[in-house]
Amino acid sequence: MRFRKALFWLHLLTGLSAGAVILVMAVTGVLLTFEPQLVEWAERDLWCAEPPALDAPRLPLATLVARAQERREGERATTVTARPDPRSSVRIGFGRDAVLFMNPYTGDVVGPGSRMHDVMHAIEDWHRWLGSRDVGRPVTGAANLAFLGLAISGLYLWWPRGWSRAAVRAIAVPGLRLRGRARDFNWHNTAGFWCAPVLIVLTLTGAVMSHQWANDLLYRLTGNEPPPPATGGPSAARTARPEGERRRGGSEARPLDLDALHARAARQVPGWVTLTLRLPQRPGGPVAVLIQEPPTWHPSPRSVLTLDAATAEVVRWEPFREANMGRTLRVLFRVLHTGEVGGVLGQLVAGLASAGGAVLVYTGVALAWRRYRAWTARGRRDAPAVDDTNAERVSALTPHASQRRDSTVPSQPTP
Numbered sequence: 001m002r003f004r005k006a007l008f009w010l011h012l013l014t015g016l017s018a019g020a021v022i023l024v025m026a027v028t029g030v031l032l033t034f035e036p037q038l039v040e041w042a043e044r045d046l047w048c049a050e051p052p053a054l055d056a057p058r059l060p061l062a063t064l065v066a067r068a069q070e071r072r073e074g075e076r077a078t079t080v081t082a083r084p085d086p087r088s089s090v091r092i093g094f095g096r097d098a099v100l101f102m103n104p105y106t107g108d109v110v111g112p113g114s115r116m117h118d119v120m121h122a123i124e125d126w127h128r129w130l131g132s133r134d135v136g137r138p139v140t141g142a143a144n145l146a147f148l149g150l151a152i153s154g155l156y157l158w159w160p161r162g163w164s165r166a167a168v169r170a171i172a173v174p175g176l177r178l179r180g181r182a183r184d185f186n187w188h189n190t191a192g193f194w195c196a197p198v199l200i201v202l203t204l205t206g207a208v209m210s211h212q213w214a215n216d217l218l219y220r221l222t223g224n225e226p227p228p229p230a231t232g233g234p235s236a237a238r239t240a241r242p243e244g245e246r247r248r249g250g251s252e253a254r255p256l257d258l259d260a261l262h263a264r265a266a267r268q269v270p271g272w273v274t275l276t277l278r279l280p281q282r283p284g285g286p287v288a289v290l291i292q293e294p295p296t297w298h299p300s301p302r303s304v305l306t307l308d309a310a311t312a313e314v315v316r317w318e319p320f321r322e323a324n325m326g327r328t329l330r331v332l333f334r335v336l337h338t339g340e341v342g343g344v345l346g347q348l349v350a351g352l353a354s355a356g357g358a359v360l361v362y363t364g365v366a367l368a369w370r371r372y373r374a375w376t377a378r379g380r381r382d383a384p385a386v387d388d389t390n391a392e393r394v395s396a397l398t399p400h401a402s403q404r405r406d407s408t409v410p411s412q413p414t415p
Contacts, residue, residue: 004157011153014146015364021130021143022150026357028127029202033351035120036299036340042116049089049103049110056105061090061258064102065279068092071100071109080258081276084266097121128210141210147357148203154192154360181370188363195356198349205337208330215330224326256280256287256309264312265289268305286315293320298331299340 015022065077072094079093089101089110099117101110122131130136160167171189178186208214216226258277265275269291276290289305298320306316323331335341339350 007153008157011150011157012364012368015150015361016368018143018146018150019361019365021139022147023358023361024130025127025140025143025147026354026361028123029354030351030358031123032120032127033339033347033354034344035124035338037344039114039117039120042114043101046101046111046114047083047089047091048087049101049105050087051105058086058104059107061262062256063107064090064104065092065258067107068100068102068109072098076281077279078281079276079278080262081274082262083274084272137210141207144203144206144210148200148207150360151192151196151199151203155196158189158192181367184363184366184370187359188367191356191359191363195353195360198353199357202337202350202353205333208333209337218329218333219326222325222329224324226326257312260312261287261289261307261309264307264314265291265305268314268317269293269303273300280309284309296321297341298335299343301331 061080061082065080069075069077075094075098077092078095079091081091081093082088088104090104092100092102094100099113101112102108103110125131125133127140128137129140158171160171170186171193174190175183175186208218212229219226256279261277262275265277266272271294273292273294274290276292278288278290280287287307287309289307291303291305293301293303295301301320303320304316304318305314306318307313308315320331332341337350339346339348342349
């Protein structure tokens with residue numbers, strides 16, 4: 001009994017401390033439910049680039065990159081993404097934020113990234129680190145762990161001591177006609193009953209994505225060496241210029257033959273869906289190519305091919321199907337967190353669970369507020385009783401004002 005009471009107060013205080021951040025993460029999680037489909041739909045026209053003639057030649061990828069960089073006032077491109085359809089545009093990326101879709105036949109800009117992409121990007125930033133990677137990341141990471149603890153402890157707290165139809169109904173069926181504390185209590189338990197198992201999965205996978213120590217632990221538990229952490233951020237990729245390039249006055253040692261690199265990567269995986277070349281940020285650095293393959297159990301399996309920038313020879317080949325257990329689980333955790341592992345249905349379940357998380361925060365705070373008001377009301381009821389007693393004692397010793405007036409004012413004769 002003492003353990004249950006202590007766990008209850010820990011559950012309550014943790015929820016009140018992290019509730020605001022958890023609410024932001026839950027609401028943004030709902031908004032991100034169908035992010036891939038929404039962005040793809042919004043950019044469907046940007047990916048179309050009809051050739052001016054049937055036999056029109058395609059421009060070199062290096063030319064498209066140069067023109068995109070001119071449009072971005074000299075900003076350095078970081079990625080080049082292409083699709084196998086000859087009528088598709090080429091997407092030039094600049095860091096994590098900006099993209100330009102280029103017509104491969106005319107070299108014209110089809111358009112920047114869609115408004116939907118920008119909105120979803122901003123929502124994702126708030127979901128992951130409250131809009132600021134440097135400031136909000138540790139806050140959301142701690143709140144995610146708190147949410148994991150709340151989901152687990154909540155399961156224990158509402159677990160019925162005796163199973164009956166009435167007990168199951170009280171925690172599994174929302175009472176839409178209830179009001180006040182009964183409604184908040186019922187909705188809190190109902191949301192926990194249906195959403196807690198999914199929320200445990202979402203928060204556990206989120207912890208691996210948020211904390212480097214959790215990511216490394218996942219690899220070590222599977223007997224694999226953790227990969228080195230990524231250094232630098234998107235802003236660094238956009239603005240930093242390599243030391244060797246600065247010494248050469250901004251000229252690279254040797255221009256990249258992007259078409260040769262693209263052709264070599266395309267031969268590596270027949271039937272590829274997209275190819276994304278990560279341009280080296282230092283002269284002579286290797287080129288990593290992300291090759292998205294047709295869906296399997298994973299909605300977008302990606303293999304990594306590292307090529308020599310000068311000769312387009314293979315430096316390293318990391319096929320998705322041959323990944324070690326640590327990397328496989330890490331990739332699986334990513335799609336478990338978004339629900340994409342189950343397709344549209346899985347995304348819907350993850351979105352509904354996020355909505356349930358928002359309900360848990362609201363009803364939990366409401367129940368805590370009602371508890372606080374009841375506690376203060378009891379204090380007010382007890383305080384006047386003491387004051388009235390003191391007042392009676394004082395009045396017994398001190399005559400009232402009316403009595404004092406009666407003692408000084410002569411009585412009027414009665415008619």
